[in-house]
Amino acid sequence: MTNSRSTYSRASIRSLILLGIFILAFTQCTRTEDPFEGPSMAEIYGEFAIMEDFAASTASIDFSTGQEMYFTARFSRMTSWKIEITSSGSGSRKIIEGRSRVLDASNASWDGSTTVFPVFKPGQCTAVLTVEADSSTHQASVNVTGGLIPGGKVVSDFETPIDPKWTLFVQTGANMSFKPESKIAAPVGAQYFDMGGAVAWDWLIGLFHVPQSAMGADGFDLPENADQVYFNVVLYRPDTLRNGFLLFRFSEDENGDGTFTEASEDQYAVEVHDMDPGWNIVSFKYADLQYLINGSPATPKGNGVKNPDKLNMLSCLLLADPSSGYAQVLMDYMVFTIGEPLKL
Amino acid sequence: MRNRIVQISLSALLLLGSAALEVVKAQKVWASGAARSIFQQNNLDVENDTVSPRKLNSGHALVDLAINARPNDQTFLHAMVRIRNDFGGFWGSGVTFDMRQLYLKGLIKNAVRYQLGDIDYKLSKYTFFNNQEELSAQRAEALEIYREITHYDLFYTANNTWRQQGAAVDFSLLFPAAFEELQMNLFAFRNRPTDFGQQNERIYFGGNGTLIQSRSLQLGANFVDMMDLTGTSRNPQSFHNPVLSGTTQIDHEWSDHSIQFNSESGISEMYTLNDPNSQTLRDYFIDAELRYAWKKNSKFTVNYINVGPDFRSVGAQNKRVNFEAQNLLYTRIGNEQQVRPLTQLDLMQDASLYRMNLNTSLQVYAPQYDNITPFGAATPNRKGLTLNAAHETTNKLLNAKAQYRMLSEVIGQGTEELRSFTSLILSVSFKLDTLLPAFNKPLEISFGYTDQNTSRSNAIPEATIDLGSSILDLGLKIGLLEEMELVANFRSMNASGNEIISVWDNYSELVDYQIFNTEMKQQLLIIALRYHFDERNTLNAVWQNLNYSDSTQQAPDFNIKQFGIVYSMFF
Numbered sequence: 001m002t003n004s005r006s007t008y009s010r011a012s013i014r015s016l017i018l019l020g021i022f023i024l025a026f027t028q029c030t031r032t033e034d035p036f037e038g039p040s041m042a043e044i045y046g047e048f049a050i051m052e053d054f055a056a057s058t059a060s061i062d063f064s065t066g067q068e069m070y071f072t073a074r075f076s077r078m079t080s081w082k083i084e085i086t087s088s089g090s091g092s093r094k095i096i097e098g099r100s101r102v103l104d105a106s107n108a109s110w111d112g113s114t115t116v117f118p119v120f121k122p123g124q125c126t127a128v129l130t131v132e133a134d135s136s137t138h139q140a141s142v143n144v145t146g147g148l149i150p151g152g153k154v155v156s157d158f159e160t161p162i163d164p165k166w167t168l169f170v171q172t173g174a175n176m177s178f179k180p181e182s183k184i185a186a187p188v189g190a191q192y193f194d195m196g197g198a199v200a201w202d203w204l205i206g207l208f209h210v211p212q213s214a215m216g217a218d219g220f221d222l223p224e225n226a227d228q229v230y231f232n233v234v235l236y237r238p239d240t241l242r243n244g245f246l247l248f249r250f251s252e253d254e255n256g257d258g259t260f261t262e263a264s265e266d267q268y269a270v271e272v273h274d275m276d277p278g279w280n281i282v283s284f285k286y287a288d289l290q291y292l293i294n295g296s297p298a299t300p301k302g303n304g305v306k307n308p309d310k311l312n313m314l315s316c317l318l319l320a321d322p323s324s325g326y327a328q329v330l331m332d333y334m335v336f337t338i339g340e341p342l343k344l
Numbered sequence: 345m346r347n348r349i350v351q352i353s354l355s356a357l358l359l360l361g362s363a364a365l366e367v368v369k370a371q372k373v374w375a376s377g378a379a380r381s382i383f384q385q386n387n388l389d390v391e392n393d394t395v396s397p398r399k400l401n402s403g404h405a406l407v408d409l410a411i412n413a414r415p416n417d418q419t420f421l422h423a424m425v426r427i428r429n430d431f432g433g434f435w436g437s438g439v440t441f442d443m444r445q446l447y448l449k450g451l452i453k454n455a456v457r458y459q460l461g462d463i464d465y466k467l468s469k470y471t472f473f474n475n476q477e478e479l480s481a482q483r484a485e486a487l488e489i490y491r492e493i494t495h496y497d498l499f500y501t502a503n504n505t506w507r508q509q510g511a512a513v514d515f516s517l518l519f520p521a522a523f524e525e526l527q528m529n530l531f532a533f534r535n536r537p538t539d540f541g542q543q544n545e546r547i548y549f550g551g552n553g554t555l556i557q558s559r560s561l562q563l564g565a566n567f568v569d570m571m572d573l574t575g576t577s578r579n580p581q582s583f584h585n586p587v588l589s590g591t592t593q594i595d596h597e598w599s600d601h602s603i604q605f606n607s608e609s610g611i612s613e614m615y616t617l618n619d620p621n622s623q624t625l626r627d628y629f630i631d632a633e634l635r636y637a638w639k640k641n642s643k644f645t646v647n648y649i650n651v652g653p654d655f656r657s658v659g660a661q662n663k664r665v666n667f668e669a670q671n672l673l674y675t676r677i678g679n680e681q682q683v684r685p686l687t688q689l690d691l692m693q694d695a696s697l698y699r700m701n702l703n704t705s706l707q708v709y710a711p712q713y714d715n716i717t718p719f720g721a722a723t724p725n726r727k728g729l730t731l732n733a734a735h736e737t738t739n740k741l742l743n744a745k746a747q748y749r750m751l752s753e754v755i756g757q758g759t760e761e762l763r764s765f766t767s768l769i770l771s772v773s774f775k776l777d778t779l780l781p782a783f784n785k786p787l788e789i790s791f792g793y794t795d796q797n798t799s800r801s802n803a804i805p806e807a808t809i810d811l812g813s814s815i816l817d818l819g820l821k822i823g824l825l826e827e828m829e830l831v832a833n834f835r836s837m838n839a840s841g842n843e844i845i846s847v848w849d850n851y852s853e854l855v856d857y858q859i860f861n862t863e864m865k866q867q868l869l870i871i872a873l874r875y876h877f878d879e880r881n882t883l884n885a886v887w888q889n890l891n892y893s894d895s896t897q898q899a900p901d902f903n904i905k906q907f908g909i910v911y912s913m914f915f
Contacts, residue, residue, distance in 0.1 A: 035760045039854075
């Protein structure tokens with residue numbers, strides 16, 4: 001008993017010493033002396049007033065020459081806001097949203113790009129600013145004298161018949177359509193590519209392959225750095241059809257023999273699901289592509305390095321659950337861009 | 345392609361099978377695993393919804409087949425494959441074949457234990473800990489039927505480990521005097537591989553040492569660091585999050601009494617090298633707890649915490665539930681096809697809502713489910729007291745637990761006024777069969793109640809916070825036959841009021857706020873018949889009825905009825 005008590009006593013003393021060391025250690029720790037963390041509530045939720053009226057930086061703009069413009073306004077505190085620019089002729093719309101005290105070139109600039117297609121063409125536009133804090137709206141006018149000219153290596157804008165060098169495969173099913181159409185307004189030009197059909201026994205509805213030979217003598221002519229290369233396409237999902245999805249495949253010719261060898265060369269891919277209804281730009285950085293097996297990432301069969309400069313063939317497959325019935329996706333303006341995603 | 349996968353899968357199975365036979369022959373290899381089959385019928389009811397499909401059926405069967413090998417006394421190998429067949433697939437299109445887990449472990453010189461491959465690991469609540477998900481406070485059996493399956497799929501274990509891949513080593517040193525033993529646990533895990541482009545390889549490493557002075561005193565230190573390895577990609581930026589903590593445990597027992605003091609305190613840093621936008625977040629925490637037990641039936645605990653607003657610990661603050669994810673079942677509802685809100689039903693059975701990887705930033709949480717410690721014990725910017733009491737009668741008739749928390753922020757968010765938090769958790773269960781020895785089957789009822797309140801006054805009306813939530817659980821278990829029982833649970837959840845949710849950027853810094861309002865009401869009734877073929881082989885027929893409404897959300901109110909057959913077996 002005595003022995004036990006003495007052990008406990010020694011332990012207690014050591015405990016207290018060590019506890020003291022811990023306490024001393026953490027009294028040396030300091031915290032921020034700021035009165036609070038994060039943005040001030042007064043700045044975000046205080047009394048609201050518009051200190052500087054909504055205005056456009058210029059009354060006239062030519063986006064085809066690379067010009068940019070911006071909108072300005074200033075509020076007494078931070079608020080969410082939305083600028084909706086509408087073309088009076090075509091109905092094209094550009095939406096810029098943000099949350100700040102000030103609107104300026106850093107957060108409210110417009111380069112002529114479009115949110116709701118078709119693309120902006122020359123004509124008068126109205127910009128409407130909606131401020132969340134007081135639900136007020138404010139207007140400014142801009143005269144667009146030249147529309148944005150998109151850059152990049154265009155694979156197809158579907159304005160001409162499909163290149164015979166493309167390989168087109170369409171299943172035998174109901175209401176199959178893999179052809180250029182112009183039934184609805186195209187985002188760019190007059191035509192788009194209509195892919196649709198119902199195939200009750202297979203996920204695949206149809207596909208097309210674009211070989212490098214279809215792109216001219218230089219092929220796809222993309223740089224080596226996969227971080228710089230973006231694949232872009234404008235897609236349309238009908239309001240009532242959400243079952244279709246696209247699989248894009250990028251097959252590389254790593255050994256330079258002019259063909260893609262599935263067993264020993266890389267094939268990267270991306271699936272496009274859950275598209276919003278209407279026309280939308282979809283962009284992927286080449287560096288973010290993955291080798292997919294049944295939609296799941298897997299180890300590539302080639303050198304495992306993404307080499308856009310060795311792209312041999314671009315493929316697009318329209319897929320849908322066989323039990324889900326008719327599926328349809330429209331496509332327009334398929335293009336590779338360098339350094340940034342496509343702006344339309 | 346799928347047929348080929350199936351062929352490969354079958355070949356692998358045959359190989360595994362023949363390997364298993366060889367093992368049995370040599371008494372060094374044996375098979376183990378699990379199997380289950382689930383079939384569910386769901387019925388959705390949304391008023392005036394003419395778009396969403398109302399009835400959905402789904403199901404699958406799967407087998408997890410493991411080969412265990414002990415080539416020598418000091419080495420153990422385990423490899424498990426999963427073959428899953430979703431009902432409705434044909435020509436092999438619904439079959440998937442995955443490697444579920446693979447590890448090797450052993451003992452070197454009877455002194456150093458090691459494990460390579462898949463590892464379940466944890467340290468302390470502030471360094472490396474897989475916190476329970478929301479709604480885990482009450483554990484009536486009916487609530488566990490689907491939850492256990494979800495946890496099994498996600499490798500969530502009962503002792504809060506994270507499933508990681510890498511290496512771990514344990515060893516201990518014995519001392520002749522002054523101290524009895526030094527226990528060391530070290531690990532290094534690969535958190536993220538490089539993509540050879542802009543994404544560096546990310547590792548998570550650390551360990552702990554526990555110095556055992558005697559039965560009365562233990563001192564420990566924990567260290568973890570998540571860091572990017574520069575040079576593994578073209579990105580020069582390198583994320584770091586070192587966390588260091590010290591622990592103390594003092595025990596004393598006399599007659600029918602025991603008392604224990606536990607403490608942990610530590611510091612953390614979070615920064616990204618070569619990133620001009622990154623600030624260094626640096627802070628500390630203190631956690632001290634006093635426990636008293638009487639006759640081992642009654643326990644009382646007093647706990648004090650002070651966790652700094654800039655304390656960041658990736659391994660301890662990661663949330664299981666991804667509240668930004670969408671339900672797999674009835675993802676969108678109503679004629680406007682609004683995203684269906686997460687419910688308690690989804691949290692129990694939708695594994696796609698859960699995370700298995702450690703992310704570096706603080707994640708979105710749901711104040712209506714837990715607003716007090718959404719990131720577990722290591723939730724930043726909390727201080728205050730927690731009182732716990734628990735009592736169990738010797739004959740196990742009554743088991744009662746209570747917890748009361750009084751916490752507040754350490755510093756305010758956007759204002760000098762502090763949020764104050766209170767919570768009360770009560771749970772009582774009665775094993776009535778202890779009073780009816782002739783009944784000879786389980787007869788249990790349980791009651792659980794959780795109440796949380798958050799408040800902050802402010803001169804600016806929008807900055808005033810008043811949020812309350814409550815959860816009521818009523819559980820029942822009746823043995824019908826020796827092997828069959830009826831289990832049921834009714835859970836009612838209510839959340840009402842407003843909160844201002846913090847918005848963190850990619851560097852875990854508070855940059856904005858988001859106004860949150862809720863008037864949520866959920867009721868879930870579960871009734872299940874459970875038949876035990878044996879201890880590890882169970883068949884359940886489960887009926888569930890969920891009602892959900894929240895007048896502050898765009899999604900319409902809805903009701904889901906679900907009937908499921910759930911068979912599970914471990915071998």
